[in-house]
Amino acid sequence: MEFEAVIGLEIHVELNCATKLFCDCPNRPGDEPNLNTCPTCLWYPGAVPRLSRDALEKASLLCLGLGAELQPVSAFDQKVYYYPDLPKGFQLSQAHCPLSRGGGIDIMDETGKPKRLRIHHIHMEEDVARLVHEMEGRLPISLVDFNRAGAPLVEIVTEPDFRSPHDAMEFLKALRTQVRYVGSSECSMENGTMRVDANISIRPRGTDQMNTKVEVKNMNSIRHVGDAIAFEIGRQSAAVKAGEAVVLHTRLWDPDKKATFMMRAKFEGPCVPDPKVPVIELTAEYIEAMRSRLPEMPAARAERFIAQHGLTGEEAVFLSSDPEVAVYFEALIAEGVAPRTAMHWLTTQLIPAIRERGQKPGDTPVTPARFAGLLKMMSKDEINANAAREVMAHLFESDESPEAIVAARGFAQVSDSAELDSLIDKVLEDQPDAVAKVRAGQNKALGFLMGQVMQASGGKANPKIVRELLAKKLGTN
Amino acid sequence: MESIFRYRNPDTAGASGGPLQGVNIAIQPNVSVEGWPTDAGSKALVNFTALEDATIIRRLREAGTAVCGSTRMSEFGFGLDGSRAGEALKENAADVEMVLDLMGESRLAASRASVCGFKPSYGLVSSLGLIGLIPSMECWGLLSADIDRIRRVLDTISGPDPLDFSLPDEPAPDFSARGIKPENTSIGVISEAVSGLSSDSKNAFQASVDELKQAGFSVRELSLPDMALFSLVHNIVGSVEASSCAGRYDSVRYGRRAPGARNWNEMYLLSRGAAFGTLVKSYLFQGAYFQFERYAAYEDACRIRARLVADMRKLFDKADFLIFPAAVGGRFGQAASLAATYEQFAATLFANVTGQPALYLPPAPGSKAAGFQLAGPRRSDARVLALGEYLLNLRQEGNV
Incomplete structure (x- = not known):
């Protein structure tokens, strides 16, 4: 049975x-x-x-x-x-x-x-x-x-x-x-x-x-x-x-x-x-007064996130499951951060970092305003993603603005072609094997060369420009 | 002979200049007074001293009364077995006595001492600091030879208490004296309340009714067919409440823990077994029986109680006050069993079931009338006291 x-x-x-x-x-x-x-x-x-x-x-x-x-x-x-x-x-x-x-x-x-x-x-x-x-x-x-x-x-x-x-x-x-x-x-x-x-x-x-x-x-x-x-x-x-x-x-x-x-x-x-x-x-x-004090409940909020911010169902449920996270997310958007950028950086970077430090989204020193400042610098290509992760760590340690941290610690992205040119030439000279592989059509080796250039720049090179310059020099496009 | 006092207060000074200055009050050890032994007459509370003052104690002291001590009482104030209530008045050791009224104790103690005894409306006086047994039936009654003293004390202790949320949301009653005019005041006699009396008692009660008639009141015969159910309802509801509420008297934190228990369950059984006297113990057993084995009967009793309250209220459409005998049967000192106790209080417990005010008036000295009770609707306390005072004044003037 x-x-x-x-x-x-x-x-x-x-x-x-x-x-x-x-x-x-x-x-x-x-x-x-x-x-x-x-x-x-x-x-x-x-x-x-x-x-x-x-x-x-x-x-x-x-x-x-x-x-x-x-x-x-x-x-x-x-x-x-x-x-x-x-x-x-x-x-x-x-x-x-x-x-x-x-x-x-x-x-x-x-x-x-x-x-x-x-x-x-x-x-x-x-x-x-x-x-x-x-x-x-x-x-x-x-x-x-x-x-x-x-x-x-x-x-x-x-x-x-x-x-x-x-x-x-x-x-x-x-x-x-x-x-x-x-x-x-x-x-x-x-x-x-x-x-x-x-x-x-x-x-x-x-x-x-x-x-x-x-x-x-x-x-x-x-x-x-x-x-x-x-x-x-x-x-x-x-x-x-x-x-x-x-x-x-x-x-x-x-x-x-x-x-x-x-x-x-x-x-x-x-x-x-x-x-x-x-x-x-x-x-x-009394019952009406209590009802009017109810916040937007998670299911309603998730639906709104899908409709208003173009999130997937899974993303919306995740962001709305903790009221503090949901409020933080919408504060970033109010600061002018694109919804997908806000969602991505919140879920993969900031929330784990907050939890690691035993803080809560509602009471972390990395306020939505400061974090939005960082994300906006990134979307304006002033810093790259690597630098953004490091600046985020600094935001937890000091109360300086993200702009001040970038300026003081030299995280600003290098987008100057002449400066990058000489860096790339040096890498290509040091890595003849990889250059040969790229020319033979092995794209994996291109990634390796990218990594070498980024390393040589101390993580500050603008990856978009590096990719363009490399392609031009190696004739891959 | 054993003192009538359980505890005598070495420092009786109240606030000077208060409206009750010079009034000497005896309480019972069921009123919480910080630092006083408050055992409510039970071994279950041996060594217990209250941590805070009852609201009424604070109000009495502020009004300037001297709280002279607490008198010996029956276990939890249930019945009058072992109680010395009323004796402090007889010995001139107090001007007013406060006696817990669960089924009529304050009124019967007044009858024993030949003084006036008043049970106020339920919910009129803060119950913060009351160590009782039947929360929905009990309240402090006041005994004195002088009704004006009862009125002034009640005026002092009654009214809303921000520390007792169980008081109904009603304003403090107005105790200013109100004239009683016999020609437009009617008093009802419930025939079912009289029918159980012996012929001697019937005659004595009739003499009391005649006193009212002579004074010019119109007396009406009324009927409350279920009068006999008051006792049953009080017995079932009261014992269930007592059994559930007395759970806190477990002799763990205070009282005496019985030795020899092998585990805490046994400790409860042995300690509680040793703590309570026979009468209270049988009451608690009965309550537990109704709660766990006959719960439907308890629910029926609660419903009947609501109907009795409504029936009683309707009688006041036909009369301004009601007159009741003060005793139906039973004698003092013989109430060792529950049945005998309930018989003894059969004439008084209606007011505990309904929560209405009731005043015991002693017979005029030398009269062949018996003492009787006057009752009014809930919160008519000031008028009931005024009626009692009117009758006492008539007696003094020799008009009846």
Whole structure:
């Protein structure tokens, strides 16, 4: 029997708010342990929760950015469980009335066909404390860090529309891009600001039954999500073929062993409405105000790049996937750089250089104005591509203008024919073998001679003029 | 004999020149006061000291009151078992006592001490710093022999609090005195609220109704057929809320951690098992049962609660105030079980279910009438207090 997988994802995204969800403590989980705490996020008796407006707005933007419908009424519930990371015995989460319903993301499936993966709902909830397990001598101890307790989260719960690891990975990449676009979170699985649980079940291909699902956690990259799903599909298929029953439980992904392991039987009780957090009523004006704050989303921007700047689909998707890159690209064009030059230099040169230095396109010292200055000097033949790469490196080191760097360090291109003439004559004299090969029609040798001339000029010769002069002297055209 | 105080404040000076200067208030150890032991009468909170002042404490001190200490209370204020509420007034150790009212505790404590006891509208007073058990039912009640004191204290502590978002978005109520004119004021008697009384209690209640009639009020008989459901709704919704909300009392950070646990799950079980008294423990068990095994019944109870609130509101189209007996059955000191506790508070818990204000008035000295409750619609607190004050004044003038 052939099986197909039915997969749904639950994605926790930590909002990049300045404060926690229900108090004014800084939302900086990485600080010195237990620094950012107060009676509310320690959940001391007598404390009351105060919902952060910033968190509500960032969550609302995230929902709208994913095409979801904000609900006029949503409310918080108490999700009861006892664990040391949750000292009040319940987590505040929107179990019955979530912030939004619906929405979805369009991806390409493995065969290149478009496919919509639907979102069931998105709700807000608070994060729990972080547990650190250590040894004190030979005694195992557990420490609790409350810096993360009460941090603002949203949980995105999808429909079980996914059929493969590919679907899940494409969905997560697009989700990450869109959430970064609206500015609600960095969505880094590596840093824990995006955490993914996958619910996986299998069924005979072609049927529409829903079988018992298994939840898999603990993947800390999008690739691991794909690996874990692939492993789990294989494990469940083998189990069913061997006649074993699949039972509802949670498994942890072990990235070293590349396998999932049983964690615990899953326990979920119904949630009780929280009597202290007021019901959230969103007015039509609020929803409209949020909608007007939405930036141009990546899919729309990519289409515009194709239409307006003549990029290919692939180029447009690449440039629009990071909002900072997209903004940088359009700033170059506004400075008068040709779109194809801007696209080419951004993708092959500047972005790798920025990443290498741990910077971001939005905060690099190589501003669009300075980089545009460099590209324009190149298109006016004042410098060549080699020199441009070197000047770019200097732009990172100093705050001089590209013109000043070219002038001060002698990167200006040599286009003077008389000066180049004597250089070329010297090369032709030194390389009689290559000259003979060119005359015999071997064009590769012409390239070699070009290289020799460029080297002799210290990289500053104008390659166009060198090529013309060489052709004339060797009579190749 | 054990002191009626759990904690006595060595420094009772309030701000000088405030409107409540010279008023001496006793609270319970469920009001957060920085540095005071605030165990809410439970072993689950042994050694817990509040980190911040409740909003009401800040307001009381600014108004010049002396907060003289906290009196011994029942566990989390649930029921009156072990509570000494009302005794500080009798001993002249305080002018006003603040007593948490989850199902009528402040009103029954007032009846025990023969003073007035007022449960304000839900959402009128900031709950920041309240260490309670049933968040949607409970609020601080005020006990005093003098209704004007209750009014002035309530005026001081009520109104919007930027630190408590759970308060409804309503302006601070107006407590300026309003005249009561009996000739154009009607008072309703809900027949279902009286039908369960013993014949002695019925007669005593009738004497109270007669007092109103003599004073010139028109008294109307009204009906609320589902009156008996208040107790059921309070019991189910209250216990589920308590069970879920009391999750924080896990004896890990404060309270006493039970020894001998092999892992943290056992630590929770043993510590929580040792922390709670029998009554509260059975309430929490019941709540967990409804939450996890009979959730639909809990949802039904929530829906019925909404209907009861609406039914009660409609009665105020027919009467300006309602009069209720103060006790139906049950006696103090015998409420060890949940059933006995609910029986004891059967006449008072309606106001906790609906969130409306209710005032207990003691009988006139020497009268054969019983004490009774006066209730108004939500946020009619000033008028209910004015009515109570009007009746007390009549008694003093010897007109009834």
